[in-house]
Amino acid sequence: MNNLNEWQEKDLKYIWHPCSQMKDYEELAPIVIEKGEGIYLYDTDDKKYYDVISSWWCNLLGHCNPKINAAIKKQLDTLEHVIFANFSHKTVINLCERLSKVLPAGLCKFNFADNGSSAIEMALKMSFQYHYQTGNPQKKRFMALTDAYHGETIGALSVGGVDLYSEIYKPILLDIERIEAPDCYRCPYGHLHGECDCPCIEKAKQTFEKFGNETAALIVEPLLQGSAGMKIYPPLYLKKLRELCDKYNVHLIADEIATGYGRTGKMWACDWAGISPDIMCLSKGLTGGYMPMAIAITTQEIYDAFYADYLEGKAFMHSHTYSGNALACSAACAVLDILEEEKIIEKAQEKAIYFHNRIKEKFANHKNVGDIRHIGLINAIELVEDKAEKRAFDSKNRYGYQIYKKALKKGVLLRPLGDVIYFNPPLIIEKPDMDYVIDVAYECMCEVLD
Numbered sequence: 001m002n003n004l005n006e007w008q009e010k011d012l013k014y015i016w017h018p019c020s021q022m023k024d025y026e027e028l029a030p031i032v033i034e035k036g037e038g039i040y041l042y043d044t045d046d047k048k049y050y051d052v053i054s055s056w057w058c059n060l061l062g063h064c065n066p067k068i069n070a071a072i073k074k075q076l077d078t079l080e081h082v083i084f085a086n087f088s089h090k091t092v093i094n095l096c097e098r099l100s101k102v103l104p105a106g107l108c109k110f111n112f113a114d115n116g117s118s119a120i121e122m123a124l125k126m127s128f129q130y131h132y133q134t135g136n137p138q139k140k141r142f143m144a145l146t147d148a149y150h151g152e153t154i155g156a157l158s159v160g161g162v163d164l165y166s167e168i169y170k171p172i173l174l175d176i177e178r179i180e181a182p183d184c185y186r187c188p189y190g191h192l193h194g195e196c197d198c199p200c201i202e203k204a205k206q207t208f209e210k211f212g213n214e215t216a217a218l219i220v221e222p223l224l225q226g227s228a229g230m231k232i233y234p235p236l237y238l239k240k241l242r243e244l245c246d247k248y249n250v251h252l253i254a255d256e257i258a259t260g261y262g263r264t265g266k267m268w269a270c271d272w273a274g275i276s277p278d279i280m281c282l283s284k285g286l287t288g289g290y291m292p293m294a295i296a297i298t299t300q301e302i303y304d305a306f307y308a309d310y311l312e313g314k315a316f317m318h319s320h321t322y323s324g325n326a327l328a329c330s331a332a333c334a335v336l337d338i339l340e341e342e343k344i345i346e347k348a349q350e351k352a353i354y355f356h357n358r359i360k361e362k363f364a365n366h367k368n369v370g371d372i373r374h375i376g377l378i379n380a381i382e383l384v385e386d387k388a389e390k391r392a393f394d395s396k397n398r399y400g401y402q403i404y405k406k407a408l409k410k411g412v413l414l415r416p417l418g419d420v421i422y423f424n425p426p427l428i429i430e431k432p433d434m435d436y437v438i439d440v441a442y443e444c445m446c447e448v449l450d
Ligand SMILES: *Cc1c(COP(=O)(O)O)cnc(C)c1O
Pocket: 115, 116, 117, 118, 120, 149, 150, 151, 152, 221, 226, 255, 256, 257, 258, 259, 283, 284
């Protein structure tokens, strides 16, 4: 282990970092961050990093955003937290009232959790219980797409389809009906993204025909399969899934944990398809990346199926200690203020055009760049060994990881997904910073691959 400072030594003494092979830290020590400002992070040696993955996609409006900081400080001196069964507070009520004005039509009942995976668990349980209590106890299965990611708890991991996270746990996971997801880069029908009428929906149709009657819900990441390598599919496919769900009395659960809050260029990814899910899960951008909070939001119809005299036993007996946390809600309200007052999403959409064009100019002609896909400010560059055949590199090379290490040296936080380099920056990123991170990412890619 080379030249660790005292903080890095103590970190490694105590901490088991998430989603990491800790042995890798022998070569790449933990970076101890002292402070954050806007899209920048500064470590204990005052080295600056461009956080262009929004600290795992949650930081929406920059680190230490003055308005969010002020809102939390104000809340802190009034009320930090209160039991949420039978008790409430003004900040959470305000949040729900404001969200209900911008959510897809019909979503009106808010059930709080403290992380994304828990909101997914809540959605699955809620859907099953709804059907159980409305005369369809046989509806106890779930459908999900291949390559899906919905979190790490047992239920959420079960509906997920990324082997890297779930393979080893398969013996203890739920049995899920898996629908082959659209793949617009390696389209088996030979179409280009968005230039087809989604013949791949046929796979979903077949699964619904077979299992629709015993299925409670289909869960999807609308439009963007993030952890799968930022795979993007057209709104039409989502619309068709909605129609199938309606036909078979299957709930559509939209996991907007990563896609919500303007990440795709509209407030919700569902807005592109003009659809409403039966349950929508939010987290990440919800508090601007400040506090662990999540919500499963549902319809009056689902809510009503739980509404009965106590002794009928129909209540949703699900709780989290930190449900409706007041500090998190104060951050969430500030996020909505800022989005509205500063027209953040509209401006981000303008910047997104510039960002994507610059990335295309820079990367498209490289021999190993197979695909460049984008939605909102999110841009992903898939590296391949053979461009014509779209053949992936052997993952043992860990090219993405090598690029990550090089970029860190130059102060850019990329964290590729396998061999997919991506940018998912805070919506407030400005053009000079875009230029800088594109240049650094390109340089590092060339250093590794050429
Ligand atoms: C991050 C994420 C989750 C899980 O949220 P956690 O807060 O990490 O549990 C679920 N679904 C999607 C799409 C995500 O991006």
